[in-house]
Amino acid sequence: MSAITGERSSDEAARLETLKKYQILDTEPEIAFDDLALLASHICETPMAAISLVDEDRQWFKSRIGLPDPETARSIAFCSHAIEQHGIFVVPDASKDARFRDNPQVTGDPHIRFYAGAPLFGREGHALGTLCVIDRRPRKLTAAQTRALGALRRQVEAQLELRRRLAELRAANENIQKLAGMMPFCSTCEFTMTIPANPAAIPAVTEGVTGMLTQKHWPEEQIMAIELALQEAVANAIRHGCHGDATKELQCTVNITAEGEVIITVRDPGPGFDPATVPDPLAPDNVLKPSGRGIFLINGLMDDVQFADGGRALQMKKRKA
Amino acid sequence: MTVVERRVGDVTVLDLKGRLVFDEGDAVLRNHINDLVAQGRMNVVLNLGEVTYVDSCGIGVLVAKFVSLRRKGGDLRLVHVTPRSQRLMHITKLMDVFKIFESEDDAIASFSNEPVA
Numbered sequence: 001m002s003a004i005t006g007e008r009s010s011d012e013a014a015r016l017e018t019l020k021k022y023q024i025l026d027t028e029p030e031i032a033f034d035d036l037a038l039l040a041s042h043i044c045e046t047p048m049a050a051i052s053l054v055d056e057d058r059q060w061f062k063s064r065i066g067l068p069d070p071e072t073a074r075s076i077a078f079c080s081h082a083i084e085q086h087g088i089f090v091v092p093d094a095s096k097d098a099r100f101r102d103n104p105q106v107t108g109d110p111h112i113r114f115y116a117g118a119p120l121f122g123r124e125g126h127a128l129g130t131l132c133v134i135d136r137r138p139r140k141l142t143a144a145q146t147r148a149l150g151a152l153r154r155q156v157e158a159q160l161e162l163r164r165r166l167a168e169l170r171a172a173n174e175n176i177q178k179l180a181g182m183m184p185f186c187s188t189c190e191f192t193m194t195i196p197a198n199p200a201a202i203p204a205v206t207e208g209v210t211g212m213l214t215q216k217h218w219p220e221e222q223i224m225a226i227e228l229a230l231q232e233a234v235a236n237a238i239r240h241g242c243h244g245d246a247t248k249e250l251q252c253t254v255n256i257t258a259e260g261e262v263i264i265t266v267r268d269p270g271p272g273f274d275p276a277t278v279p280d281p282l283a284p285d286n287v288l289k290p291s292g293r294g295i296f297l298i299n300g301l302m303d304d305v306q307f308a309d310g311g312r313a314l315q316m317k318k319r320k321a
Numbered sequence: 322m323t324v325v326e327r328r329v330g331d332v333t334v335l336d337l338k339g340r341l342v343f344d345e346g347d348a349v350l351r352n353h354i355n356d357l358v359a360q361g362r363m364n365v366v367l368n369l370g371e372v373t374y375v376d377s378c379g380i381g382v383l384v385a386k387f388v389s390l391r392r393k394g395g396d397l398r399l400v401h402v403t404p405r406s407q408r409l410m411h412i413t414k415l416m417d418v419f420k421i422f423e424s425e426d427d428a429i430a431s432f433s434n435e436p437v438a
Binding site for chain 2: 224281287300
């Protein structure tokens with residue numbers, strides 16, 4: 001590669017892939033970026049400033065002050081050199097620098113003599129472009145201006161990251177909307193989950209099921225009852241069926257039938273138990289005991305509760321009111 | 322679940338926020354009240370107004386700590402119990418066991434108005 005184009009990094013393909021994820025090339029000007037370029041030009045007292053993004057064969061300006069063209073060829077871009085650095089890349093006098101003195105931007109319009117570019121790093125650590133300040137006369141930046149340019153660079157990076165996160169959030173939300181939009185039309189909805197015997201997994205299961213019931217327009221009171229019954233069933237399976245061993249797994253099947261019934265089965269790999277031996281928590285001797293209310297609650301909250309497979313499988317049903 | 326502690330005379334008010342359930346809030350509350358007992362602070366008011374969800378384990382901790390504080394001459398009293406939590410206490414016949422108050426001031430005052438069992 002010639003001295004003019006600069007040495008391209010070995011992970012250039014990955015860098016370009018990252019740049020695409022920001023979805024910023026060829027977008028309209030935005031005040032947030034223009035403000036930061038303006039501040040850079042004021043603080044560094046240069047007639048020109050830009051936020052450039054270095055694409056495969058060009059540098060494109062998201063914001064530019066005093067620069068005539070919206071993009072230039074990468075082969076003549078100062079920023080292409082700057083993104084190879086970690087710190088701020090400074091060219092005090094381009095006419096005396098062998099890398100740039102024959103550059104058409106130095107010999108012709110806009111007659112660059114001084115250049116300082118702070119690389120803009122993306123989430124994956126690739127330099128995507130620069131925040132740069134440019135002058136038509138040779139000069140240097142003061143220590144204070146250098147620090148300020150570094151601070152503004154971090155603000156540009158934050159704006160880029162914000163933009164990418166918004167795009168990611170929008171895409172995730174669209175997927176959720178599509179799934180949720182389908183729910184009311186599902187006549188029968190059945191799914192089976194394999195859940196790690198880890199209490200931290202319980203909210204994802206209970207909230208997922210309540211979300212589905214909400215989409216199917218179940219009454220709130222009934223949803224709350226099913227949520228608690230499921231919480232109790234899964235907690236029991238983790239505590240008693242798996243003895244709190246998070247490497248074990250339990251199976252949970254949820255079936256919302258076309259007839260308006262929810263049937264939930266929770267199966268654990270434990271030794272099982274005889275439901276008839278569970279003491280009545282309402283008996284006077286048991287009311288003040290700290291445990292033993294889970295199955296009693298499930299029975300009270302659901303319409304029908306059955307144990308199978310020696311107590312390893314609990315099936316509970318509730319009909320939509 | 323988070324617990325914020327406030328002290329009003331010899332009464333300790335605990336503001337609970339979040340889920341009082343298996344492996345989330347139950348241990349937090351149990352340990353917090355055990356620490357109070359170790360400091361000799363036996364009169365406790367639990368503000369349940371921002372408890373979004375209680376399960377049988379949460380109920381179990383309330384009962385266990387109620388019993389242990391009473392045994393040591395103190396008490397556990399409840400304030401701002403949400404309808405959802407009340408329903409659970411009703412089903413498990415605990416509404417008559419706990420002293421439940423509408424206002425925090427009443428709950429705190431109740432400790433000085435009557436001799437503690």
